[in-house]
Amino acid sequence: MDYTQPQFWPQLQQLAATIDGLDYFQVLNLPSSAAGNQVRDSYYALSRALHPDKFFHIADDVTKAAVHKIYKRVTEAYTILKDEKKRIKYVADISGPDRAKKLRFTEESEAEQKEQQKMATKVAKTPKGEQLYQAALLEMKKGQWDKAYKNIQTATVLESGNAELKALLADLDKKRKGG
Amino acid sequence: MAGKQIAMGIDLGTSNSCVAIVEDGVPKVIANEWGERTHASVVTFLDDGAIVVGNDAKKHIITSPKTAIYSSKRLIGRYFFSEEVKKALTVCSYEIVEGPNNSVRVKVNDKVYSLPEIAAMILKEMRAIVEAHVGHAVTQAVITVPANFNDNQRQETKNAGRIAGLEVLRILNEPTAAALAYGFGQNLNQKVAVYDLGGGTFDISILQIGEDVFEVLSTQGDTYLGGDDFDERIMQWMVQQFQQQTGIDASRDRLALSKIKEAAERAKIELSERDRAAIHIPHVVTDKQGNAYELDLQLTRSQFNQMVMDLVQRTFKVCDEALQSARLTAAEVDGVILVGGPTRLPIITNSVRHYFQREPNTDVDPDLVVALGAAIQADALLDQDTNTFLLDVTPQTLRLGTVGDYTEPIIDRNTSIPIDRTRTFVTAADNQEKVKIRIFQGESRKASECQLLGEFEFGGLRPAPRGMVKVEVTFEIDTDGLVNVSARDIETGQKASTTITLSGGMTEGDIAAAQERNAETEIARGALREE
Structure with missing residues (x-):
């Protein structure tokens, strides 16, 4: 497909809109068995067609944005697939049950791991308290500050030594009074 | 072609700058009225309020050490507390002060300038050279930077372009520009190494050059290593020798240091051609009693080579890392391109030959090749039918x-x-x-x-x-x-x-104000030549 011809631009928009659903092999238009030199050849061919420099003189910002989005993903696909170790991990990732989440190469970051651990540690110490806390979270999401306040208030009665619940209660009190 | 848009390629160097354009399909370095193709990256503020840029400005380093701003690229995009700035504070003859948010400023005649403003004056001069040649306004440019420049340094260089009233089409890596000038239109299929030793920085880039695609496989650099450091080694030796002969510490005298610096640079260049250099400064210092002292020394090439051997070796450590990242050995490289004035030194040429086990390419001029490559890229960006693609990499994590x-x-x-x-x-x-x-x-x-x-x-x-x-x-x-x-x-x-x-960095407001000041600034041209 000659992306440089104006009649293909609508397709360019479509590709930009759907590229998040493609894996790197699809982005580079390659079978998953493609050899290293094919990966490079495809990267070069797509660079000739889609490198932002080729669209430098175009005034149409929408087309430019689409080209940028697609080309950045081409670069990303090349970066991962040319690296043997990363390619192996990637192929395993997209062959597994989490395929949809792993279309873009992910190396779980240390920060995210820590964040998840933090999320896993429960705020409330008792089963009933946790139940009230979870209910309050949902209500807070909906902006139902009064309901959330009442739930947390009950939880603080159950767990009188829980400082986090107390702090949350104070916050909610401000919220429900329009703070 | 009449009416064809022209964009220039500017090599904004630590020591020298150079500007080129593509004319009738051929990249050409544009000389100023006096036939000079490279211009000292020096901005001098004269007593009468005039500002001069280039080789004329450089002549004032000795007579007006406080108002001649040189090697300012070493400071651009740095924080005031950085090592490079601390070092500059001790060796520079002009005044460096702290600006807002830990930024760096230079102070000249009680006026304070940001580094992009100084760079913008050099860019303004480059632009004037091109405009004098083509006879009309040229406002678009590709400006080159060392490959290892970080985001702050790139941003400030781009700001400099904007302050000079230019539309910066691209910030381009110097070694990539050099590879483009080398391989453009040559139909090559090679792996090349670009060994770029400039006045203040060292870069090595490994590229796969094809017919129309130039892919950077890896780049590595040291933004604290350049020709200036070679000069400094000679300066240290001169100061030491002088002290042994006379008991006077010339390093405490800024005027003397300026003279020593100039002589050191001249000696270094002389040693590219000859086995020994005579260093003679008729009047280097005056003691308290008013006696004038001269400095008279001989420096041999082998003495010099010993002084700088560790610096040369440092560049090859950087080369090792670049090759490793590209997953290549030195022997697998098909061509070696030398960039930057200091690569003319025999110790560099010989060491590069030894390291890569091949003769470095001599078709390209190490002083001009970066500007030529920048001009090719500038032209390609304006061309609708462009078919040259640079696939570059990010130098730092x-x-x-x-x-x-x-x-x-x-x-x-x-x-x-x-x-x-x-x-x-x-x-x-x-x-x-x-x-x-x-x-x-x-x-x-x-x-x-x-x-x-x-x-x-x-x-x-x-x-x-x-x-x-x-x-x-x-x-x-x-x-x-x-x-x-x-x-x-x-x-x-x-x-x-x-x-x-x-x-x-500078805010949009800072840039707009600086733009106005730059537009009002007249750069004196030719005043000194007539003397």
């Missing part, structure tokens, strides 16, 4: 500050650009209104050993309990090698407002 003094990598160095990566952040407190992140560039896990690019604050998050708002932050490195950061709420898709709360 982009990092995110985590807890304490730690960072974690987001985009590794030597990753092809343009590219982006996203990270998801979850609010840690109830009703958290903003997310603050710090980003760095460098190769250490420790934040204090990396360069801080900025602190970004994403505001206007919707109120919700902690953990309920997920913010997706996108880190992009664009074709200029510049870092862009943006954030959006995953659930609502709403873009968060972004504020950079910590950065040594």
Whole structure:
């Protein structure tokens, strides 16, 4: 497909809109068995067609944005697939049950791991308290500050030594009074 | 072709600058009225208020050491507390002061200038040279930078272009520009190494050059190593010899140091051609009694080689790393291109030949090749039918500050650009209104050993309990090698407002004001020639 011809631009928009659903092999238009030199050849061919420099003189910002989005993903696909170790991990990732989440190469970051651990540690110490806390979270999401306040208030009665619940209660009190 | 748009390629060097354009399909370096093709990157403020730039400006380093600004590229985009600036404070004859947000400024005749403003005066001169040649206004340019320049340094260079009233089409890496000039239209299929030793920086880039695609496989550099350091070794030796002969410490005298610096540079250049250089300064210092002393020394090439051997070896350590990243051995490289004046030194040519086991290419002029490549790229960007593609890489790892003094990598160095990566952040407190992140560039896990690019604050998050708002932050490195950061709420898709709360760079307001000052500034041309 000659992306440089104006009649293909609508397709360019479509590709930009759907590229998040493609894996790197699809982005580079390659079978998953493609050899290293094919990966490079495809990267070069797509660079000739889609490198932002080729669209430098175009005034149409929408087309430019689409080209940028697609080309950045081409670069990303090349970066991962040319690296043997990363390619192996990637192929395993997209062959597994989490395929949809792993279309873009992910190396779980240390920060995210820590964040998840933090999320896993429960705020409330008792089963009933946790139940009230979870209910309050949902209500807070909906902006139902009064309901959330009442739930947390009950939880603080159950767990009188829980400082986090107390702090949350104070916050909610401000919220429900329009703070 | 009549009416064809022209864009220039500018090599804004530490010691010298050079400008080129493509004329009738041929890249050409443009000389000034006096036939000079390279111009000292010096800006001198004369007593009568006139400003001179280039080789004339350089002549004033000795007579007006406080108002001649040289090697300013070493300071651009640095923080005041950085090692490079600390060093400059001790060796520079002009005054360096601290600006807002730990930035660096130079002070001349009680006026304070940012580094991009100084660079903009050099760019203004380059532009004037081209405009005199073509006879009309030229406002678009590609400006080159050392490959290993970080985001702050690139941004400030781009700002310099804007202050000079230029539309900066691209910030281009110097070794990439050189490879383009070397391989353009040659139908090569080669792996080449570009060994670029400039006045203040060293870069090595390994490229795969094809007919129309130039892919950078890896780049590595040292922004603290250049020809200036070679001069400094000679200066130290001269000061030491002089002290032995006379008991006078010339290093305490700024005027004497300026003279010594000039003589050291001349001796270095002489040693490229000859086995020994005679160094003679008729009147280097005057003692308290009013007696004038002269300095008279002989420096042999082998003495000089010994003085700088460790510097030369440092460049090859950098080469080792670049080859390793490209997964190549020195012997697998098909061609070696030398860039930068200092590569004319026999010790460099010989060491490069020895390291790569091949004769370096001599078809390209090491002083002009970067500007030529920049002109080719400038022309290609304006050409609708362009068929030359530069696939460059990011030189330093982009990092995110985590807890304490730690960072974690987001985009590794030597990753092809343009590219982006996203990270998801979850609010840690109830009703958290903003997310603050710090980003760095460098190769250490420790934040204090990396360069801080900025602190970004994403505001206007919707109120919700902690953990309920997920913010997706996108880190992009664009074709200029510049870092862009943006954030959006995953659930609502709403873009968060972004504020950079910590950065040594110039604000839009600073740039606009500087632009005005630059436009009003007249650069004196030719006044000295007539004397």
